[in-house]
Amino acid sequence: MPNKLIFRIVAGTLLALTIVSSLQAQQLTMAPGTTLPAPPAAPPVNALSGAITAYGEGKFQQAADMFKPEEGANGVAAGVVCELFVRKLLPPDDERGSAACEYATKAGDPNGLVWRALAGRNGYATLGIAVTETASLGYLAQAAEMDYAPAQGQLCEHFYTRKNFQQALPFCKYAGGRGIADALYYFAQMTLEGKGVVQDFRKGTDILLLSAQLRSALALTKLAELSRDGATGIPKNPVKAYAWILLASSADPNSKTIAAEKQALARNLSESKIAAAQANAAAWPLVRPSSRRDLAP
Amino acid sequence: MTSTEEDIVSELEHSKAEPPAPPSPVVTCDLEATLPFTPAEGKPVPDAAPPEAARVIPPTPAPEDMYLQGMAFLKGVGAARNESMAIARFLDASDLGHAEAAFKAALMYFNGVGITRNVDEAQGLAKRCLELGPSSALIQRYCKELTEGSIGTENVRRLLEQDEETILQSDVQLAQKKKATTLVLAAAALTVLFAGMGAYFYFSTQDRLDLPSAAGIASVIPPEELAQAKKDSLAAIASLRAEAAGAVQASGDAAPTRTTDF
Numbered sequence: 001m002p003n004k005l006i007f008r009i010v011a012g013t014l015l016a017l018t019i020v021s022s023l024q025a026q027q028l029t030m031a032p033g034t035t036l037p038a039p040p041a042a043p044p045v046n047a048l049s050g051a052i053t054a055y056g057e058g059k060f061q062q063a064a065d066m067f068k069p070e071e072g073a074n075g076v077a078a079g080v081v082c083e084l085f086v087r088k089l090l091p092p093d094d095e096r097g098s099a100a101c102e103y104a105t106k107a108g109d110p111n112g113l114v115w116r117a118l119a120g121r122n123g124y125a126t127l128g129i130a131v132t133e134t135a136s137l138g139y140l141a142q143a144a145e146m147d148y149a150p151a152q153g154q155l156c157e158h159f160y161t162r163k164n165f166q167q168a169l170p171f172c173k174y175a176g177g178r179g180i181a182d183a184l185y186y187f188a189q190m191t192l193e194g195k196g197v198v199q200d201f202r203k204g205t206d207i208l209l210l211s212a213q214l215r216s217a218l219a220l221t222k223l224a225e226l227s228r229d230g231a232t233g234i235p236k237n238p239v240k241a242y243a244w245i246l247l248a249s250s251a252d253p254n255s256k257t258i259a260a261e262k263q264a265l266a267r268n269l270s271e272s273k274i275a276a277a278q279a280n281a282a283a284w285p286l287v288r289p290s291s292r293r294d295l296a297p
Numbered sequence: 298m299t300s301t302e303e304d305i306v307s308e309l310e311h312s313k314a315e316p317p318a319p320p321s322p323v324v325t326c327d328l329e330a331t332l333p334f335t336p337a338e339g340k341p342v343p344d345a346a347p348p349e350a351a352r353v354i355p356p357t358p359a360p361e362d363m364y365l366q367g368m369a370f371l372k373g374v375g376a377a378r379n380e381s382m383a384i385a386r387f388l389d390a391s392d393l394g395h396a397e398a399a400f401k402a403a404l405m406y407f408n409g410v411g412i413t414r415n416v417d418e419a420q421g422l423a424k425r426c427l428e429l430g431p432s433s434a435l436i437q438r439y440c441k442e443l444t445e446g447s448i449g450t451e452n453v454r455r456l457l458e459q460d461e462e463t464i465l466q467s468d469v470q471l472a473q474k475k476k477a478t479t480l481v482l483a484a485a486a487l488t489v490l491f492a493g494m495g496a497y498f499y500f501s502t503q504d505r506l507d508l509p510s511a512a513g514i515a516s517v518i519p520p521e522e523l524a525q526a527k528k529d530s531l532a533a534i535a536s537l538r539a540e541a542a543g544a545v546q547a548s549g550d551a552a553p554t555r556t557t558d559f
Contacts, residue, residue: 138541141534152530155537170529177518177526184514202510207517209509239504276504284506 048077055080060089071100075107083115105139110148113139117154144171153180160186165196176207181216188219192232201232212247213287220248221258228265241265242277247284363390364398371401371411371457380411391422396429400436401457403443408453420444435468 051066064084070077078100084090085097101119104112117139119131131139137158143151152175159168169190175183188211190196192204211219223234224244230236242265249258266274358366367386370379384405390398403422406415423443431437439456442448511517518526 134541137537141537141541144530144534145538155530155533167533170526170533173518173526174523174530177514177523179514187518203517205507206509206511209507210511210514210517213509234507237504240506243504243506273504280505285508 048074051077051080060084064090072103075104075109075112078104078107079109079112079115082112082119086115086119108142108146110143110146110151113143114148114151114154117143149175149178149180152178153183156180156183156186160189165190169196176211179214181211181214182218184211184214185216185219185222189222205232205234212244213285215251215286217248217252217255217258220244220251221261224248224261224265238265238268239273239277240280242269242274243281243284246278246281247286360390360393360395360398363387363393364395364401367398367401380405382411384411391425394429396426396431397433397436399423399426399429400431400440403440404453404457407443407448408450408457410457416446420446 048067048070051063051070054060054066055063064081067077067081071081072078082097082101082104085093085100090097101112101116105116117131117136137155140151140154140158144155152171156168156172156175159165160172168186172183172187172190176187184207188204188207191198191200191207193199208219208222212223221244224241226232226234227237227241227244242262245258245262245265249255249262252258269277363386367383367390369375370386371383372378384402387398387402387405391402399422403419403426405411406422407419408414420443423440426440427437427444431440439448443453
C-alpha cells in the first residue's frame with residue numbers, strides 16, 4: 001500500500017474522531033436540559049416580494065438594494081434594475097446597469113428587453129450600451145411576442161413618431177386596449193387626425209379623455225392645447241386649459257414643456273379663475289393605471 | 298219793399314176785398330139751470346170744505362224709511378240727486394237710532410259730501426254707529442276704522458258710491474286679487490331663484506373638466522377589435538424579427554451565443 005494512501009486514511013480518521021469528540025464535548029459541557037440550537041429557518045419562497053413592493057411604492061434605491069443579491073440570477077430583478085438605471089432613477093453605475101440589462105435580456109425578461117431596447121435611444125449612452133435601431137426593434141418585438149403590453153406600446157410610439165400610421169395602428173390599438181396610457185393617446189391622435197383610421201372627433205376625444213384618466217401626460221397636455229385654442233369640437237376655455245395643464249404637470253413633474261405652458265396659461269387668468277381651475281383639476285377622477293407588469297418572480 | 302211789408306200789404310188788400318161778416322147772434326145762458334140747488338130751496342149750496350175735526354197729523358216716518366229716503370237722495374233714485382237732503386235724512390235717522398244711517402252720515406261728513414267736511418263729526422257719528430250696533434260686520438268694521446282714523450278718503454268715497462253687497466263682492470275680489478298677486482309674486486320669486494341657481498350651476502360647471510362619454514376602454518376598443526389588433530400586431534412582430542435578424546446577419550456580426558439574441 002502506498003504511503004500517501006495510508007497517510008490519507010489516518011488523517012481522515014483522526015479528523016473524524018476530532019469532530020465527533022468535539023461534538024461530544026460540547027454536549028457534555030452544556031448544562032443539563034439544554035438542547036442544541038435549532039437550525040436556521042428556511043428562506044421565504046418569495047425573496048423578492050419586499051423589493052417589488054418598494055419598487056411599486058417608488059422607493060427605487062431601497063428596491064435596488066433589495067434586488068442586488070438576486071440581479072445576477074433572477075431575470076425579473078435584473079430587468080427592474082436595468083430599468084432603474086436606464087431611467088436614471090439611481091445614481092450612475094454603468095457597470096452594474098449594463099450587467100443587469102445584459103442578464104435580463106439573456107434571461108428573456110420582457111421588462112429587461114424593453115429597457116435594453118430603450119437604452120439605445122434617447123441618449124441613454126451612460127450605460128455604455130450601444131443598441132442600433134434595428135436591434136432595439138428586435139428587443140421590443142421579442143418582448144411584444146411574449147404579450148408584454150408596454151413593449152407593444154413602445155412599438156406604437158416608434159411607428160407613430162415616424163409617421164408610419166398603418167404599422168403603428170395595431171400596436172397602438174392592442175396596447176391601448178390593454179390600458180397602456182400613451183398608446184391610447186396615440187390611438188386618439190390617429191382617430192382625431194384621421195390617420196390610419198376614419199376620422200372621428202367624438203370618438204377621438206373620448207379616447208383622449210380615457211388616456212388622460214390613465215395619467216398620460218401627453219393626453220393631458222393635448223387636452224390643455226385643445227381647450228386653449230378651441231379645436232376638434234372642444235370649445236375654447238382658458239380655465240379648463242389651465243386645469244388640464246395642472247394635471248399634466250402632476251403626471252410629469254420633470255417636463256419643462258409642461259411647466260412653460262403652465263406659466264403661459266396662468267398669466268392670462270385671474271386668481272379666482274386659477275383657484276377654480278385648481279379645484280376642478282382636483283375633483284377630476286383619475287383612474288389608477290394598470291400595473292406595468294406583473295412582477296411576480 | 299221787404300217780404301214783411303209785402304205780407305202786410307197783401308193782407309190789407311184782402312181784407313178790403315171781402316165784405317165784412319155779419320155779427321154773430323147773441324147767445325143767452327140760463328144760469329139758473331146750472332145752479333146746484335133747486336129754485337125751490339132758494340139757497341145755493343156752498344163750496345165743500347174739510348171738517349176741522351178730521352185733521353190727522355202724519356206719523357213720524359220710521360228711521361228705516363228716513364234712511365231709505367236718504368239713500369234715494371244720495372243715489373238719485375226716484376228723486377233728483379241731492380246730497381244735502383241725503384245727509385239730512387241720514388242724520389234724522391241716526392237720531393232715531395239707525396246705525397247704518399249714522400254710518401252713511403259719518404262717511405259724508407268725512408269726505409265733505411253734501412256738507413262741510415268735519416272729521417271730528419264723522420268720528421262722532423261712527424262712534425254712534427258702533428254704539429247702535431250695525432247689523433253688518435262690514436259696516437261695523439268701517440265704523441271702527443273711521444273712529445280710529447285708519448281709513449282714507451278714497452275708500453270712503455267708494456263706500457258712499459257702492460252698496461254693501463257690491464263692497465262685499467269687491468272685497469272678495471280684492472282678496473282674490475291679492476291672493477293671485479301673492480301667488481304670482483311667489484312664482485316669480487321661485488323662477489328667479491331657480492334661474493339664478495341654474496345660472497350659477499351653469500357658470501360654475503361650464504369650467505368643469507369633461508369626462509369621457511364612453512363607459513371605458515372596452516367601449517372604444519371592443520373585444521373583437523382588440524383580438525384583431527393582437528393578430529395584426531403578432532404578424533407585424535414576426536416580420537420585424539425577420540428584418541432584425543437579417544440586418545444582424547448582413548452586418549457580419551458573430552452568430553449569437555445567447556438564446557435571447559434574435
